[in-house]
Amino acid sequence: MSTVIWQMQTDHVGILYLNRPYAANAFSTQLIEDFHHALDKIESHEDLRALIITGKGEKAFCAGADLKERQTMTEEEVVKTVRSIGGLVRRVEQLSVPTIAAINGAAFGGGLELSLACDIRIASDKAKMGLTETSLAIIPGAGGTQRLAKLIGLAKAKYYILTAKRFGSEEAQSIGLIEESVSPDELLNQAITLANQISANGPIGVRAAKQAIERGYERDIATGLEIERHYYLTTIPTEDRLEALQAFKDKRQPQFKGK
Structure with a gap:
């Protein structure tokens, strides 16, 4: 089964699922490849007017890099993979249609960076987030240092990145990182409602x-x-x-x- 599932929810609204719930929907090399294949179809879909990106399961939106896979890589392979994740995130950011990140669970590192490339972010009130790379002796490598600062301001971005702080959706909403926090059962329906509001416009x-x-x-x-x-x-x-x-x-x- 593909690690990324892409489908049309309505005539004009699509949903992309990260489909590795057994591995917290982490960015494996296979998931990156499958994500690019899905984007090929998304970019060429003439009727698509809004795209929702979310994760399968209730525990994780995307936990970032697959650290088990990362342990087996050479330094050169790590650099290549980080560049690949950054390119994927940038591709999401450059989609012509509006994108909504429905953060259904944990969104750390590259997972939160993926959501930062979306136009709108909403989250489950059970979700946990953070750019936690400094706790692993690295830094955000898929645009997090740049996009977070532009979104919430320089001082706050330094605070969250340098401390590697983990935080919930209530705090995320208070700093302007997400627009809405809803119950897990309501999250996807609320994302679809927002997408429908967008797709109804010209x-x-x-x-x-x-x-x-x-x-x-x-x-x-x-x-x-x-x-x-x-x-x-x-x-x-x-x-x-x-x-x-x-x-x-x-x-x-x-x-x-x-x-």
Whole structure:
């Protein structure tokens, strides 16, 4: 069985499961390979408008690197594997469709780094998280030192990374790492609800908004406004924009086609 399962939940919402619950859904070389194969299909799926990423089982979203496998590697193999995980995480970050990390359990190291590459994070109220690499005498190697600082601020990122602190979803929400904390039984349904809210909007507009936010972030305001204008203009000549205006006139829900 594949270590990554990818399926469409509805016509426009997909779910990607990390499928190694017996190994805390850790990043093995096989899981990395299977994840890339799933992304090949996801990137080419024309009807996909939102993607949920979660883990199978209740104990772990992703515990990071597979340390048992890591023990058998040479230094060169370790470097190659860390680079491979970083490339995978970056690929998730660059998806054109919005992504939601549904953190169903433990998310440590590379697992939390994977969630940081998603656009929205929600978590089970039983989940535990942390960038704990310094406790293993290394540092986050899949973007954690950069993405966490941008998300929660420089001082807080140093606090959590340098102490290798583990924390729960309540604390994660208080520092802005996750947006919602729900019961384990409600997590996937809540992720699907959010994904459905996104997918009901104009897909061209949603993708353009994501790009405008990402590319304008940390730019000066003048540059950011030019980036916003560029992406706004891409939505003007679309059929979906005209459909939205007609639906408003007709007092009905618009039927977007992504055109």
